[in-house]
């Protein structure tokens with residue numbers, strides 16, 4: 001097993017928790033003394049730094065939400081001065097004002113250290129060529145991965161998104177061994193390669209994908225790995241935490257949340273009540289070392305589960321299970337909660353179904369109607385109406401069983417649904433238009 005930071009990565013659980021408590025206590029004291037935002041929030045909640053006597057006392061602290069960043073646009077709650085900042089990233093909110101995240105030099109170093117540990121844990125390092133096909137710019141994906149990959153001594157190919165044929169040529173010519181992008185974009189790259197007559201398995205040295213920025217499932221992982229002959233690893237993060245930060249290790253059983261960098265909790269998304277490891281809820285994070293924008297008990301909005309058992313790789317840093325969706329991605333269909341990831345999970349376990357689908361929700365009269373458009377594989381796309389009818393019925397049946405709600409299925413030709421270079425838009429909710 002390879003380590004980037006053995007002294008930290010190899011700590012036993014008790015030592016990790018002691019370290020987290022110290023970091024939390026320091027953070028709370030610093031914020032209470034030097035930031036009017038955190039000071040006022042803590043006063044409102046009647047909590048003082050002296051009340052933080054053990055790690056679980058984090059639960060006494062008030063939550064933060066995305067609206068706190070929007071309301072304090074652009075930098076009113078930064079805890080570093082403008083001269084100390086070395087970078088800004090800006091995320092375009094789907095509604096309202098964008099959010100601005102500032103970074104000191106130490107913040108950039110912590111971010112790249114976090115990624116360096118993850119990349120090392122999946123066996124990447126010097127001699128690897130890592131193609132970064134996340135967007136470069138205000139979005140955190142491109143530059144975040146770039147700095148992490150350079151940190152481990154790998155060679156970075158900063159292709160960003162788009163111009164897919166050229167990306168595939170460069171992948172071949174420069175001996176790319178790993179690619180970082182959204183799972184949707186890797187699917188697109190795979191299809192474009194097929195059209196160009198390039199077999200990723202045989203004609204390239206690609207052996208790893210570091211995939212994130214949108215929820216995806218283990219079933220999709222299996223598909224990608226078998227099709228392209230690579231190992232596919234999840235990477236987790238969001239701009240408010242810095243950007244992409246935490247990856248699967250070689251065991252592929254969830255992204256390790258480095259405990260010296262972040263304190264992750266799970267809470268009930270409705271009540272805010274703390275939940276135990278193993279229970280499903282909303283990820284809530286405290287960035288323990290961040291200087292410019294610490295984020296204390298920040299409600300990320302992603303639904304997952306914390307696994308705090310020691311990993312088979314030997315690391316005791318907790319892992320998060322696959323993101324099942326965002327609180328605000330959850331569709332409510334006739335009163336039933338449905339996550340697009342449940343639909344992906346079901347579809348990807350049906351062999352006749354291809355890799356692409358689209359969900360359309362509309363209201364017909366008083367009722368919600370969900371239509372799932374499903375691409376078939378080339379092999380199963382047949383002209384015989386009776387065959388197609390049978391497949392459609394079977395897909396509808398499987399989805400109804402998995403979701404507990406009736407779903408209409410439309411089978412479509414391979415290659416007919418839209419493809420995406422960045423985050424995919426799999427859901428069209430006409431009820432909100």
Ligand SMILES: [Zn+2]
Pocket residue numbers: 249250251256311312313314315
């Ligand atoms: Zn592990």
